[in-house]
Amino acid sequence: MKYKINGFLYYDATDATLSINDEGTSDTQLSITANALLYFLLQQPGVITRDEIMEKVWDDNGLTSSNGNLNQYLSLLRKSFRHYQIDNFIITVSRGRLEINKDITVEVVDDNHMHPLFICEEEERVTPEEPAEKPNKTTYSEQTDAQEQRWMIGSAILFVAALALLWTAIISERSINIVQLNPVSAEICELFSNEKIINAEMGESYLNSFNAVREKLGISCNKERRFVFYYSDKFQNKGLGRTFMAQCAKNENNPYAYCDNYFYYSWK
Template sequence: MRYTINARLIYDATDGTLTLANSDAPGSQLSITASALLCFFLHNTSIVSRDEVLQKVWDDNGLTSSNSNLNQYLSMLRKTFRHYGIDNIIISVSRGHLQLNPDVHIQMPAPAPAPALEIPPQPTPAPEHAITEAIDTPQTHGLCWYLAGTGMLIIALLLVLLSMVSGSTLLPVALTPIHHSQCELLASDVMLHSVSETTYVKNFDAVLQRLNLKCKPGERFIFDYLDRLETNGLGRVFMAHCAMNENNPFSYCNNYFYYSWKP
């Protein structure tokens, strides 16, 4: 999801990059926590308390919150945006409250239009006396059951034919080796189409440090952003830490999800 700030700076919430509107390459990239903090204020433009910010950005995502951490990342955001000519992207309000600077113009992404609903034409109701006759006539009962059974049989046959025609073979996920100085690292081709390899390795190193994991011979990692939901700006991630042997390259794996970091 992209936000246009002051009509000249584009912030991409999926990878935390900041790009000038007239440039093709990002000028800088926010850390995961700094990006989460900025996203919180983009979605909460009114005055908020510091406790609410700490709860939503840190505590709710399993991170250790403190006023010193908040001050550090506020300073980081202000310094980064000052580089682009935007002073005090987040301002301090009296009594320990904060707010996205009201003088900063944020253009939110346009929501996708909802599909139009097609209302089928309503059939003209039959005269009341005709309905009464159909219900009261035994021959009509038999004809109705015959037509209903025939219709169900035709529908079942169509469903079988449709499943045979449209059935497709499930394909395995394609994994590509990524150059890393210490780890054997694999990424899905879908992942590499949505993010640069440099950003991918940088985020992998951050997660590896967060989990306090080390690279060892005979082990490999699979790292993926998956759907990258933007709750508080923190994307949902997946990492598998796998042992290898000659018969199975993924014989045993510890899997880590989101920010709970529990295998």
């Protein structure tokens, strides 16, 4: 699903990106939770309650919902849109409910006619049809032949479409990149990173930076949790830069049963 916002900003729900036509210079990569929240809001025409948002985005996906988490990701999305000079993209209405600003134009640009925007337009264009006359025997025979031809054409189209989807799936499967998580610490705080720890200095810096972020957020360690941590400014010239941390509950079947994610554009 791909959207065009205010005629110049593109949101790709599949890639979780906000972009303009500048060869990727100003692209913004959204986190998994922020992408799920934005996609859900765009699918809901009109006002929606906070409880419904938390249920659909967090609870239904096995995550722990809270007003704090919702406020954090709403703030993150608003900040992302302000980066493109779009203010008040998500507004709060009476009783704390939320909606997309009606002054902002949102277009679906990938021709997916199952989207609610297209469904509403189709319903408005539908007019009542006059009841068909009861066909006689000759007319009934002609309609049956025409219907059979339509079924044959439709079946052929579906078969070609299925082959195209199969070919697309094969190509996509070959291009999937699996992210490998590397252990940083195996103590009480079981810590992993998507980057390879190349030496002891990097490992110590990673652990110290992780503990600083964790303690500031008031998150404690225990044997039932795993943590994933990343920060972009390895030399910490101006803080940690883009920072991501996930605390995940684990069980005997799944080491990442569910996770709470924290993302910051510039951690000082």
